[in-house]
Structure formats: C-alpha cells, structure tokens
Amino acid sequence: MTDQTKESTHRIVVGVDGSESSLGALEWAANEATLTGSTLEAVTSWIWPNTYANAFYLSDLYDPAAEAHKVLDDAIERVQSAYPDVTIRPIVVEGHPAPALVGASLGADLLVVGSRGRGEFSGMLLGSVSEYCTHNVGCPITIVR
Numbered sequence: 001m002t003d004q005t006k007e008s009t010h011r012i013v014v015g016v017d018g019s020e021s022s023l024g025a026l027e028w029a030a031n032e033a034t035l036t037g038s039t040l041e042a043v044t045s046w047i048w049p050n051t052y053a054n055a056f057y058l059s060d061l062y063d064p065a066a067e068a069h070k071v072l073d074d075a076i077e078r079v080q081s082a083y084p085d086v087t088i089r090p091i092v093v094e095g096h097p098a099p100a101l102v103g104a105s106l107g108a109d110l111l112v113v114g115s116r117g118r119g120e121f122s123g124m125l126l127g128s129v130s131e132y133c134t135h136n137v138g139c140p141i142t143i144v145r
C-alpha cells in the first residue's frame with residue numbers, strides 16, 4: 001500500500017490587492033478553507049498604467065508584475081502563519097482585476113473579495129471589482145467588509 005497525499009478537490013479563490021479590505025477577505029477565505037478542507041488560490045493582477053491626456057514618466061526600473069508578486073507574497077505571509085495547514089497558491093495575472101477574478105474562479109467552490117479595495121470610485125458602497133464579480137461570476141461569492 002502506498003501513502004498518497006490527496007490534494008483537495010475543493011477550491012476557494014480570493015482577490016488580493018494589498019488593501020485592508022482584501023487582507024480581510026484573504027483572512028476570511030483562509031478560515032473558510034480551514035473549515036472546508038479547501039485549497040486557497042490568492043489572486044492578484046496588474047496592468048500598465050494608462051495615460052489619457054497627460055503624459056507621465058515611468059522609470060525603467062518600474063515593474064508592475066514584480067510589485068504585484070511582492071504585494072501578494074506579503075499578504076500571504078501575513079495570513080499563512082495564522083492558518084499553517086491551509087495550502088495557499090499565489091496567482092499573479094496581467095489584466096484588470098475584475099475579469100481576472102471571474103476567470104480564476106471558473107470551477108471554484110467560492111470566490112471571496114473585499115468590499116472596497118484600491119478602486120477609483122471611492123464613494124461607492126460596493127467596489128467596482130466586487131460589483132463586476134457579483135454580476136459575472138459562475139460560483140457563489142462572498143464579499144467581506
């Protein structure tokens with residue numbers, strides 16, 4: 001008889017952008033993964049900044065992908081110590097966060113997002129990413145305030 005480690009077939013996806021809201025969502029999702037025996041996929045995305053009418057200078061050293069990896073690694077490190085038994089997979093993708101999260105959550109048991117992150121619409125009660133996900137996701141969604 002061989003000892004085979006069974007990987008969880010349950011999967012929770014959580015959006016992380018480094019905001020307090022997303023860190024709360026990551027912690028909530030890690031707790032839920034503990035309770036359900038799920039694997040947790042922490043997803044962040046990055047895009048090159050757009051300049052509409054005003055030009056601005058970006059240093060040759062500016063690397064949004066590396067910055068996204070650092071934000072995600074720091075967030076996971078912060079939560080992993082409290083939930084050492086949860087498998088957390090970091091996923092960094094290029095693109096707008098809303099469709100990236102919907103795409104990453106295909107086939108997932110749950111998508112978890114914060115209610116407001118680093119979006120442009122600070123006056124909204126529900127952030128633009130969480131609103132988009134609510135209307136387009138194919139699995140249950142939890143929005144953490």
